[in-house]
Amino acid sequence: MDKQLIIQSILVSSPEIIVIFGACLTLLVALTKNKHQMAILTGLSLTVVAAAASASVMLSATTQTAYGGTFVVDGFANFFKTVIYLVTALTLLMSGRYLMEEGIAEGEYHALILFALSGMMIMVSGRDLLVIYMGLELQALAFYVLAGYLRHDPRSNEAALKYVILGAVSSGIFLYGFSLVYGLTGTTELTGLSQALSAEPFSEPALILAIIFLVTGLIFKVGAVPFHMWVPDVYEGAPTPITAYLSVASKAAAFAIILRIFLDALSPVAGIWIDAVIAISVLTMAIGSFVALVQTNIKRMLAYSSIAHAGFALLGIIAGDQDGVASVMLYLLIYSFMNLGIFAIVVMMRSGDVRGDKIEDYAGLAAIHPIWALLTLIFLFSLAGIPPTAGFFAKFYILVALVQKGYVGLAVIAVLLSAVAAYFYIRIVMLMYMKPASRRFTLALTPALRLVLIIAGIGTVGIGLAPSWFLDQAQSAVFTNYLP
Amino acid sequence: MPELPLLSLIIFLPLAGVPVLMLLQNSMTVRWAALGITVADFLLATWSLLAFDPSTHAMQFQENLDWVPTLGISYAVGVDGISVLFVFLTALLGWICVLASWVAIDTRVKTFMITLLVMQTLMLGVFCALDLFMFYVFWEAMLIPMYMIIGVWGGSNRVYAAFKFFLYTLAGSLLFLVGILVLYFDGGRTFDILALMEQKYDFSVQAWVFLAFLVAFAVKVPMVPVHTWLPDAHVQAPTAGSIILAGVLLKMGAYGFLRFSLPMLPDASQYFAPLVVAMSAIAIVYGGFLALAQEDLKKLIAYSSVSHMGFVTLGLFTFNANGLNGAVLQMFNHGITTGALFLFVGLIYERTHTRQIADYGGLMKIVPIYTLFLGLFSLASMAVPGTNGFVGELLVLSGAFGASMITGAVAILGAMLGAAYMLRLIRRVALGPVVEIGSSPLWDLSSREIAGTLPLATFVFWVGFYPAPFLEILGPSLDHLLAQVTGR
Numbered sequence: 022m023d024k025q026l027i028i029q030s031i032l033v034s035s036p037e038i039i040v041i042f043g044a045c046l047t048l049l050v051a052l053t054k055n056k057h058q059m060a061i062l063t064g065l066s067l068t069v070v071a072a073a074a075s076a077s078v079m080l081s082a083t084t085q086t087a088y089g090g091t092f093v094v095d096g097f098a099n100f101f102k103t104v105i106y107l108v109t110a111l112t113l114l115m116s117g118r119y120l121m122e123e124g125i126a127e128g129e130y131h132a133l134i135l136f137a138l139s140g141m142m143i144m145v146s147g148r149d150l151l152v153i154y155m156g157l158e159l160q161a162l163a164f165y166v167l168a169g170y171l172r173h174d175p176r177s178n179e180a181a182l183k184y185v186i187l188g189a190v191s192s193g194i195f196l197y198g199f200s201l202v203y204g205l206t207g208t209t210e211l212t213g214l215s216q217a218l219s220a221e222p223f224s225e226p227a228l229i230l231a232i233i234f235l236v237t238g239l240i241f242k243v244g245a246v247p248f249h250m251w252v253p254d255v256y257e258g259a260p261t262p263i264t265a266y267l268s269v270a271s272k273a274a275a276f277a278i279i280l281r282i283f284l285d286a287l288s289p290v291a292g293i294w295i296d297a298v299i300a301i302s303v304l305t306m307a308i309g310s311f312v313a314l315v316q317t318n319i320k321r322m323l324a325y326s327s328i329a330h331a332g333f334a335l336l337g338i339i340a341g342d343q344d345g346v347a348s349v350m351l352y353l354l355i356y357s358f359m360n361l362g363i364f365a366i367v368v369m370m371r372s373g374d375v376r377g378d379k380i381e382d383y384a385g386l387a388a389i390h391p392i393w394a395l396l397t398l399i400f401l402f403s404l405a406g407i408p409p410t411a412g413f414f415a416k417f418y419i420l421v422a423l424v425q426k427g428y429v430g431l432a433v434i435a436v437l438l439s440a441v442a443a444y445f446y447i448r449i450v451m452l453m454y455m456k457p458a459s460r461r462f463t464l465a466l467t468p469a470l471r472l473v474l475i476i477a478g479i480g481t482v483g484i485g486l487a488p489s490w491f492l493d494q495a496q497s498a499v500f501t502n503y504l505p
Numbered sequence: 506m507p508e509l510p511l512l513s514l515i516i517f518l519p520l521a522g523v524p525v526l527m528l529l530q531n532s533m534t535v536r537w538a539a540l541g542i543t544v545a546d547f548l549l550a551t552w553s554l555l556a557f558d559p560s561t562h563a564m565q566f567q568e569n570l571d572w573v574p575t576l577g578i579s580y581a582v583g584v585d586g587i588s589v590l591f592v593f594l595t596a597l598l599g600w601i602c603v604l605a606s607w608v609a610i611d612t613r614v615k616t617f618m619i620t621l622l623v624m625q626t627l628m629l630g631v632f633c634a635l636d637l638f639m640f641y642v643f644w645e646a647m648l649i650p651m652y653m654i655i656g657v658w659g660g661s662n663r664v665y666a667a668f669k670f671f672l673y674t675l676a677g678s679l680l681f682l683v684g685i686l687v688l689y690f691d692g693g694r695t696f697d698i699l700a701l702m703e704q705k706y707d708f709s710v711q712a713w714v715f716l717a718f719l720v721a722f723a724v725k726v727p728m729v730p731v732h733t734w735l736p737d738a739h740v741q742a743p744t745a746g747s748i749i750l751a752g753v754l755l756k757m758g759a760y761g762f763l764r765f766s767l768p769m770l771p772d773a774s775q776y777f778a779p780l781v782v783a784m785s786a787i788a789i790v791y792g793g794f795l796a797l798a799q800e801d802l803k804k805l806i807a808y809s810s811v812s813h814m815g816f817v818t819l820g821l822f823t824f825n826a827n828g829l830n831g832a833v834l835q836m837f838n839h840g841i842t843t844g845a846l847f848l849f850v851g852l853i854y855e856r857t858h859t860r861q862i863a864d865y866g867g868l869m870k871i872v873p874i875y876t877l878f879l880g881l882f883s884l885a886s887m888a889v890p891g892t893n894g895f896v897g898e899l900l901v902l903s904g905a906f907g908a909s910m911i912t913g914a915v916a917i918l919g920a921m922l923g924a925a926y927m928l929r930l931i932r933r934v935a936l937g938p939v940v941e942i943g944s945s946p947l948w949d950l951s952s953r954e955i956a957g958t959l960p961l962a963t964f965v966f967w968v969g970f971y972p973a974p975f976l977e978i979l980g981p982s983l984d985h986l987l988a989q990v991t992g993r
Binding site: 388408417439450451454496 | 648
């Protein structure tokens with residue numbers, strides 16, 4: 022590789038490099054003891070995210086590849102990176118007070134978030150199974166530690182342990198799957214893979230086995246049934262901002278690689294995996310929706326809700342053409358705003374001795390804090406998919422893609438299951454508005470948290486009222502080399 | 506000269522009032538502000554009715570803006586003879602709802618009035634929408650404020666009723682959404698309602714979409730057997746909520762049949778007409794008998810609504826001019842009469858805090874003005890000649906007999922039941938010996954209450970004695986609809 026190419030590669034991957042260096046810098050700064058340490062670390066991390074985002078903006082003009090075609094900056098990667106930058110910034114903003122309340126305001130928290138960010142950025146830019154795997158593991162390792170960050174809380178310890186063990190198993194399965202694929206096709210590069218798979222009719226059991234392993238590994242990462250068992254425990258135990266981060270950013274990145282791998286590399290053999298994905302999607306929506314009905318802890322409820330949402334997003338992959346891919350992208354963008362918003366509300370409720378993670382804790386909120394209750398109502402109705410919120414448009418566009426491909430029956434199942442899901446969202450609305458308050462509310466509101474809530478609220482309402490621009494962005498960012 | 510966007514003004518004026526209300530502190534000024542906004546909106550709606558050209562079925566006051574051009578979604582509004590009447594009805598009931606909540610709502614007044622205004626915007630948007638996506642957004646968004654109105658300001662069992670209302674309607678609406686998408690892809694990727702009406706769909710497509718639409722609209726109307734949310738919602742809702750439910754929301758199901766099922770899916774409508782007629786006949790008789798057995802005033806009127814709306818759906822699916830005209834006129838009448846009856850139940854409930862029929866007696870002697878109006882609306886509800894109900898019901902009956910003897914006979918039975926339960930109500934509540942209710946004496950209607958009642962009473966007589974202007978407005982649009990559904 023000549024010098025020119027190396028420089029080109031470094032330039033193309035400069036956002037990732039900035040974030041990794043920024044993370045190391047954050048670690049160093051965390052060593053200095055200072056009264057304002059938390060504020061400095063938050064500011065530094067936000068600067069790093071902003072710097073990476075500006076680098077991404079400068080790179081966004083054309084599609085560029087690096088490192089011998091294994092790494093790419095295209096519209097698709099940039100769309101997901103934008104979502105992930107935004108989510109990272111909002112997560113950093115909502116963390117400050119929460120870390121104080123929990124007494125864990127120290128050290129490497131911010132650095133770990135930045136490492137997770139870099140891992141997810143590498144995932145969405147990867148065009149080679151090995152690069153994707155590297156990104157996947159980098160973010161997973163950071164998240165394992167972050168999930169267990171509440172060291173004094175056994176639930177957090179349990180969350181981290183479960184996540185590590187199950188995550189490692191799924192990574193192993195994924196790795197085994199693609200070693201088989203490599204054995205069959207001689208390449209791990211996505212385009213090469215798709216060419217090799219379409220060149221000759223593969224029907225041998227080895228390929229089916231390989232695909233089963235790949236699907237299993239990836240499905241685990243988005244928390245779809247039957248590999249969803251870790252989700253409620255990890256969501257409940259992890260610090261709430263981390264749960265928010267995990268549920269939104271990590272899920273977006275995982276869907277990005279699912280889209281790339283399934284609809285790019287594996288699209289020639291769609292016949293093998295499509296029925297499995299249909300079954301997984303329906304089961305995921307069903308189990309997520311029905312089990313959420315009986316939850317009493319809001320973080321567990323939101324965990325099952327996120328499972329159900331993952332099932333709904335998988336429908337876009339089943340549809341699979343340009344609209345299908347764009348619908349998943351738009352879904353994840355909208356999901357980021359509304360889900361981050363509702364988790365910011367959960368963070369807001371954590372104050373002093375009050376954990377605020379029981380659903381009952383929300384009783385009577387509207388009578389005392391009408392504005393924040395209204396915002397919660399908007400997030401909840403959006404998650405339930407009721408217009409005019411963005412959550413409706415997200416679901417609507419997935420249904421458009423699905424019906425276009427003739428999956429009307431599947432669309433009917435999906436909408437009926439979302440009617441079930443509506444029940445547990447509006448149950449919280451009911452508690453807030455229709456029950457008397459059983460206690461005084463002390464809300465852990467900081468200016469930063471207010472900002473997060475307002476941004477999430479504007480996104481949730483704004484995209485719902487004016488979805489056109491966002492839709493066009495998603496459509497133009499769809500990678501072009503998928504096969505119909 | 507750029508035209509005044511009259512319909513957008515009508516739709517969004519109540520919403521524009523929301524920030525104004527938010528700034529106000531005093532409950533009394535909030536009430537007056539809400540009243541001012543809804544009355545202004547009513548005047549705008551009256552203007553649109555007066556400026557409406559009744560000689561054509563074409564959509565008037567049209568506005569068209571791109572919303573999501575990539576998917577062929579636009580913000581498109583316009584009214585024909587059918588919808589202009591319902592825009593007017595909605596705007597009329599809007600300020601009557603504010604008056605009905607004047608003292609009945611004494612907690613969180615500001616939030617209530619804001620919710621009411623939001624609801625008003627959404628309902629007006631439904632009737633004006635000429636884009637199916639926009640229609641759906643407004644239609645579905647109504648669930649949120651209505652859920653709040655029932656659930657927050659309702660009676661003792663309000664939470665259950667609110668949930669039931671929400672989930673029934675949501676499940677129906679979501680099937681409607683899938684049906685819309687099928688039409689969208691079959692009709693050339695457009696949500697334009699007028700363009701979709703021009704499409705000819707295969708019978709199998711029509712049949713499936715018709716069934717999906719039927720579920721959604723039947724829940725909303727409501728038709729037996731998916732009517733069970735209605736008595737709960739009505740009984741628990743505050744008076745304004747009941748008026749909105751009976752006056753406007755129930756019309757939307759029938760409006761859906763009129764606007765989508767009949768013109769877009771004519772073959773399936775013909776094919777499934779016996780099913781809908783049978784469901785309507787069951788609703789008429791079953792609703793009537795249930796009303797006859799009720800001991801709760803609100804429940805009685807709620808079940809009478811099921812029966813009356815049965816007349817409407819029956820008239821729609823007779824596919825003749827009399828039936829259609831009668832059905833749409835009856836929709837308007839039901840909005841006026843049942844809205845008024847719920848208002849009157851609310852008025853007496855504010856005084857006595859009981860809705861049991863057995864707790865009342867001899868109201869004639871204590872509150873004569875109240876009883877006079879109650880009697881008037883009851884007579885209108887049982888379709889006595891000279892009231893609006895008579896004209897509508899007569900047209901539906903003649904349409905029903907035109908369609909088949911049996912449906913006519915069932916409808917006649919329903920009309921007789923209507924007289925039975927309403928007369929029973931009047932006899933027990935207004936006549937007979939005076940029953941003492943509570944310790945404080947009852948007082949008759951205040952001028953505020955009479956102000957809310959008079960316009961409704963005017964329409965009872967106006968439609969009753971001189972329905973021609975209303976039928977004139979409806980005429981061309983319904984003729985056009987009839988041509989669409991019967992294939993010219």
